[in-house]
Amino acid sequence: MGSPKITRRTMLGRTGLAAAAVGLTLAGCGSSGDAAPGASASGSGEASLTPVKLQLQWVAQAQFAGYYAALDQGYYKEQGLDVSIVEGGPDIVPQDVLSAGDVDYAISWVPKVLGSIEKGAKITNVAQIFERSGTTQISFKSKGITSPADLKGKNVGSWGYGNEWELFAGMQKAGVAVGDIKLVQQAFDMNGFLAGDIDAAQAMTYNEYAQVLESENPDTGQLYTPADLNVISWNDVGTNMLQDAIWANSEKLSSDTAYQDQTTKFIKASIKGWVYARDNAQAAADVVTNAGSQLGKSHQLWQTNEVNKLIWPSTSGGIGMISDVAWSRTVGIAKGTKNETGATIISADPPETAKNMTYVEKALTELKSEGVDVEGKGFTPVTVTLEKGGA
Amino acid sequence: MTRVRSWGLGLLGLVVLGVVWEVYKAVGPDAGVKLGDRLVLPRTSDRAMPHLWDIASRLTEPALGRSGAPLWEVVGQACLFTLKIAAIGWVVGVVVGLLLALLMQRFRLAEAAVLPWVVLSQTVPLIAIAPLVRRWGSQLRIGSWAWDSQDSVAVIAAYLAFFPVAVGMLRGLKAPDATHLDLMRTYGVGWRTTLLRLRLPASVPFLLPALRLAAAAAVIGTVVAEVSIGLRGGIGRLVIEYAQAAGGDPAKPWAPILGAIVVGLVAAGFVALLGLSLKTYRRGEVGA
Numbered sequence: 001m002g003s004p005k006i007t008r009r010t011m012l013g014r015t016g017l018a019a020a021a022v023g024l025t026l027a028g029c030g031s032s033g034d035a036a037p038g039a040s041a042s043g044s045g046e047a048s049l050t051p052v053k054l055q056l057q058w059v060a061q062a063q064f065a066g067y068y069a070a071l072d073q074g075y076y077k078e079q080g081l082d083v084s085i086v087e088g089g090p091d092i093v094p095q096d097v098l099s100a101g102d103v104d105y106a107i108s109w110v111p112k113v114l115g116s117i118e119k120g121a122k123i124t125n126v127a128q129i130f131e132r133s134g135t136t137q138i139s140f141k142s143k144g145i146t147s148p149a150d151l152k153g154k155n156v157g158s159w160g161y162g163n164e165w166e167l168f169a170g171m172q173k174a175g176v177a178v179g180d181i182k183l184v185q186q187a188f189d190m191n192g193f194l195a196g197d198i199d200a201a202q203a204m205t206y207n208e209y210a211q212v213l214e215s216e217n218p219d220t221g222q223l224y225t226p227a228d229l230n231v232i233s234w235n236d237v238g239t240n241m242l243q244d245a246i247w248a249n250s251e252k253l254s255s256d257t258a259y260q261d262q263t264t265k266f267i268k269a270s271i272k273g274w275v276y277a278r279d280n281a282q283a284a285a286d287v288v289t290n291a292g293s294q295l296g297k298s299h300q301l302w303q304t305n306e307v308n309k310l311i312w313p314s315t316s317g318g319i320g321m322i323s324d325v326a327w328s329r330t331v332g333i334a335k336g337t338k339n340e341t342g343a344t345i346i347s348a349d350p351p352e353t354a355k356n357m358t359y360v361e362k363a364l365t366e367l368k369s370e371g372v373d374v375e376g377k378g379f380t381p382v383t384v385t386l387e388k389g390g391a
Numbered sequence: 392m393t394r395v396r397s398w399g400l401g402l403l404g405l406v407v408l409g410v411v412w413e414v415y416k417a418v419g420p421d422a423g424v425k426l427g428d429r430l431v432l433p434r435t436s437d438r439a440m441p442h443l444w445d446i447a448s449r450l451t452e453p454a455l456g457r458s459g460a461p462l463w464e465v466v467g468q469a470c471l472f473t474l475k476i477a478a479i480g481w482v483v484g485v486v487v488g489l490l491l492a493l494l495m496q497r498f499r500l501a502e503a504a505v506l507p508w509v510v511l512s513q514t515v516p517l518i519a520i521a522p523l524v525r526r527w528g529s530q531l532r533i534g535s536w537a538w539d540s541q542d543s544v545a546v547i548a549a550y551l552a553f554f555p556v557a558v559g560m561l562r563g564l565k566a567p568d569a570t571h572l573d574l575m576r577t578y579g580v581g582w583r584t585t586l587l588r589l590r591l592p593a594s595v596p597f598l599l600p601a602l603r604l605a606a607a608a609a610v611i612g613t614v615v616a617e618v619s620i621g622l623r624g625g626i627g628r629l630v631i632e633y634a635q636a637a638g639g640d641p642a643k644p645w646a647p648i649l650g651a652i653v654v655g656l657v658a659a660g661f662v663a664l665l666g667l668s669l670k671t672y673r674r675g676e677v678g679a
Contacts, residue, residue: 089621
């Protein structure tokens, strides 16, 4: 993907006929596309709205509840934006889509993007939505794995593709080399863990951890409970890295004043959406389900609640702000942690343009003056009862 | 009737498959069969292989939560969505394949130049091109019509579907006996008449299996591309989202897989109907 233009030309040569034929066949059947419902710009009264595309890093789920809530509650419209939420998928790399100019903003994890930036992607973190890391390594109590040091000699699961760095950093900190564990490729589901193939499995608090708690323990006939599991949280180990952030196009930020303006507005409305999700967890979960997510309802609410915990209370001066400590820890791990092939994410510090807090600061100031609580000091999570299979 | 018999045999095949599933589940070891460190036969626990009747009864329960649309309805709608895209991809693929075959038959140079590329095109990994096609497509806009991800998926389906048609049809066009071609030559008729009177009819026994392969390829291409780019609405998307329930609700992830099978059967059935209309020409059909 280093030289897309050349690739494209050769591909067009090869599939030119196919492309032309498809163009002809489909020209008549304009379909609605993958944009979120309620996102069309055709209404006559909405002609003044600026169209904005947001690329997610996965399909619709409560991990993105704030954006869906902002859309549903009309917060983007208030800011004069007609936002389409573009869902991701297994092979969609949000930062690539953003740097190719196909969307205006993208959601992605910081370490993954730092690698892309070093390879030339010109994109900027304009709002660090998640303050904490949702990544953990979970194991059954019987395995006796309570700290990274205990991973030695065990079958350790990871999804790979940039999801493994906190694990490797945590092991490195505890003196466990990558060669000391048996690294197991983990699938979308937790069956490998439940069947015992994986001793310690990677699990997001808002997703896979819940999947285990939604599964029946064959010994008791009841669902597994948190008491059955040991959880290593990278937040506690101190090798947590920054996750979901809003990324923008660096070049447009430096030259295009309309885009700068729009960025502030987009962040402001998105934050309002996240505040809504904090204060109305159930309603926000329903918004995501109505937006087409196929996750079970109790799972969706669990996810909303866990994601809220990653954001609230904000200790960095308001949602979206990056604390210097967290940023330099993320960069440090990205530079200093080696994976199973001996590679690091980046070899040098990222450029200045990798983050820019100007717009989120502006958005936060405006929101505070409107009386919006952007820190959520009094945040208390709801209690979620998971049903079998997340139903 | 041979047709009734072949349908009956097809149905019997499905039943046998189901019986094999249940028998293996009943007699196979819970932990599966391992050869050294490698699992060679699957586990038989209810989590790994739910009973067929559990899968069936899961279909009647709500897809999400305790109420709402039953699972079969959600999967059924996804089937229609996927079938539509696969059909578009199939049509485009067949047209492109036929044109390529004609081109290659007509010009020896074209065959030498194009055929290696046609073969090579199938070695490109699908999951690599799906996101690229989506990204390039998203920049296309013709008047008020804008490319969307569905179109990208249809292109992927067409990309897989054109191959068997191009290769099969080329073979079919070359199928007439040399004596028949010589006869045409003695009549002094041109390429076009030879094509219409001799080559096209002779190609049918090769074309029909190619169309069947193309239908299967279009369905697979559609589902894989849907998975790859996470396209909302189709079977592929349900495969991704329901995979999450594998631990707690093991029957659920099988529902979209059943759906994909249904789509495949419908597509194959459609080609079979097409075959009926070309019955006159189906002498000595070669197996696909």
